[in-house]
Amino acid sequence: MSYQMNLVNIEKSYGVKFLFSGLSMGIEKGDKIGVIGPNGSGKSTLLKIISGTEIPEKGKVNRIKNLVCYYLEQNPVFERGLLIKNIISSSIESSLEKNHGREGDIRKFAGLSGFNEYDEQSVDELSGGMKKRLALGCAMMSLPDILLLDEPTNHLDLEGIEWLENILIHSDMTFVCVTHDREFLNNAAKRIIEISPVYPGSHFIADGDFDFFSREKTLFLENQSEKVQILENKMKREDSWLSRSPKARTTKARFRVDSAEKLREKLNDTRVRNNANFFPEIEFEATCRKTKRLITAEHISKSFEEKKVFSDLSIVLKKNDRFSIIGKNGSGKTTLIDILTKKNQPDKGKISHVENLKIVYFDQHRSLLDKSKTPKEILAPESDSVIVKNRGIHIISWLKRFGIDKDQINQPVKSLSGGEQARILMADLVRRPCDIIFLDEPTNDLDIPTIEMLENSVAEFDGCIVSVTHDRYFAKSISSQFLCLNGDGSWGIFHDLSQWKKIIKNESVKKRKKKSSSQKIVKEKAPQKKLSYKYQYELDNIESKILEAEKRAAELEEKISEPENIKNQEKYAKTCIELKDCLEKVENLYERWDYLESLGK
Known part of the structure; x- marks a missing residue:
């Protein structure tokens, strides 16, 4: 491997806000790097420094000659029309x-x-x-030397996220990616950088996937906490010595006074970093209802014009159930939540709620927030106290738990970031006693620490949780059942995401075979323009290549399920990689077939 870029002791801040310092890292060809951190910590700024659109205040950025970086922002805009x-x-x-x-x-x-x-x-x-x-x-398509991606999984559905993962995993493309998608980081990243005030220099780097990084981070923070105790004990001894008012006339005495002050500064810095990592537990309040059945859906169906969203769907939501609703964009996930909460009606079937059912709904558009109001007007309009479990908590203390500064309390909600708006909505909703919580894309705009705080909160909730999410890590951590909508009216309930993926993959293979036979008929009947010898030769032989690749994919799928293969982890992993490559080859061949045929039309 060869270095494409080196960052050497770079430092960056905005006004009085410090982002990071002493950050050094090299980017080699083929590197796959994930960047994480709290909202506003400087992740996007780091990408811009790598791209060359921003300059660090200190340090050096060394690039190879003619290095090309492509920076794709969070919300790319295309010219209308x-x-x-x-x-x-x-x-x-x-x-x-x-x-x-x-x-x-x-x-x-x-x-x-x-x-x-x-x-x-x-x-x-x-x-x-x-x-x-x-x-x-x-x-x-631009084939950059380094691809810089800022929250690339935002707006993508599960299929889209896995499409991007497969490309990044199986290509030699070098990328640096800012994301809060932990499953994506586990699958695609080989190095993780966190920008956060909890570390010296506000950054921490580990070579490995997200789970490996998490273990290294935990170890580092534990050591840092122990360090505080050691420094405090040492500082007590120095304070005792200083209290005896030593004369600083001797070089030795002056040196010890100076060392004590440096020790005090080091202790204070370490305490500040540890405090920056403090996230208290937030508890959703349950009604303590004894009834088990909360919502019953009987043979419900919904369509929009010609499109069937779901058909003949029956489900019972009970206390302590943990459901995630998953599917492609437009498959009807939010529509189903609206029907289950009786905000909308099914075309057919019946929805029944237990008497006096209490629902909390965290919607993806944050429409429950009056964005013209301030956090104080929403949470404590009559006083400075927020009522939580029948007792008052000062609004500054309450919002601090959700990462909202006191300076933001009297700002209109519309002026705050998406993540801050989500946390204010969370601060409001957790106060309301309920039987069932509906979470519609709750991780949108949230950083990883806030997502983990939400996971812990819903895990302890003594009621039912129903979530719609494309965040696979979140879904796996909070859910025991998955209601999967396929977008064509069909649906299924699974206990594991892999079960659903296997069914989807089998359906995809069937569609490809159907497409293969139908395209063969079209190819035989449709008159075509004359192609060049090279393109015509490729077109004449591509079908046999597809059949050969599909045959090999089917063989590998059978091989994966063989007991002796499963027992041998190395062999199993090698077969999985070969299968992924083979399926990708099939897709590429179909794309190429479509392209070649379009040339002859």
Whole structure:
């Protein structure tokens, strides 16, 4: 491997706000780096320093000659009215000009994006998730030396997140990615950097995935806490010596006085860092209802015009149930929550609530917040105290638990960040006694410490939890059952996400085989324009390559389930990697087939 960039002792702050100092790291070709940290800690700033759009106040940034970085911001914007085909064509042409001799790589990423040069659809018609996928595809088509991604999984559904993961895992692309998606970091990252005031210099680096990083972080923070105790004991001895008013006339005495002051400064700095890591437990308040059945859905169905969202769905939500509703964007997850809470009605079937059911609903758009009001007007309009479990807590103390500064208490909610708005809504909702909590994309805009605080809170809740989330780590940590909507009216309940993924994969294989047979008929009947010898030869032989790749994928799927393979972890992991590569090859071949046939139309 060769270094593409070195950051040497860089420091950055904004006004009086310190972000990080003494940060040194090298980026080698093929590195896969995840960046995490609390909201506002400087993660995006670090990406901009790497990209060259911002300059550190101290330190050096050394780059190899002609290094190309591509920075994809959190919410990419396309010019209104543009057609997808024009966006893809422009990206391909621009990359071809800069990357001579790499047309195959460029068109590979174009195919993997799921879009093509013949798509007449306007970008304005795309969902937020599909716009993000298009932007990611264009970024990868540019073949940068370092790809810089700021919250790339935002707006993507589970399929989109795993699509991005597979590309990043199986390519040699170098990337640095800011994200709060811990499952993504476990699967795709090989090094984790956290920017946070709990560390010396406000940063901590570990080579490994997120779970490895978490273990290293825990060990470091435990040692730092023990260090405080050691420093406090040492400081007591020095204070005792200083209290005897030693004369500082001798060099030895002056040196000890100076050392004591340095020790005091070191102790104070360590205490400040430890306090920055303090997150108290927040408890959702249950009603202590004895009834087990809370909501019953009997044979409910819902459609929008021609599109079936779900059909003949029956489910009983009971006390202490933990459900996650998952599915693609547009599959009807939020619609189902609206029906279960009786905000909307099913086309068919019946919804029954137990008498006097108490519901708390954390919606993804934070619509329950009056954003024209201030946090104080929302939480404590008549006084300075927030009522929690029938007792008053000063509003500053209450909001501090949720990471809201006292200076923000009288600011309009609309002026605060998305993460801050989410935490204010949480601060309001946890005060309300309830039987069931509905969480609709609760991790959007939240940093990892706040997500972990939310996980701990719902785990202790003595009631029912129903969540809609694309955060697989969150879903796995709080859920025991998964209600999966497939977007075509069908649905299923599973105890493990892998069960659902296996069914989806089998359905995908069936669709590919159906597509293969239907495309064969079309190919035999449809008159085509004359292609070049090279393209025609490739088109004539591509079907046999697809059949061969699909056959190999089927063999590997059988091999994975063999007992002797499962027992041998090394062999099992190798087979899984080969299967992933094989399935990716099949998808690439189908994309290439579509492209070649479009040339002949």
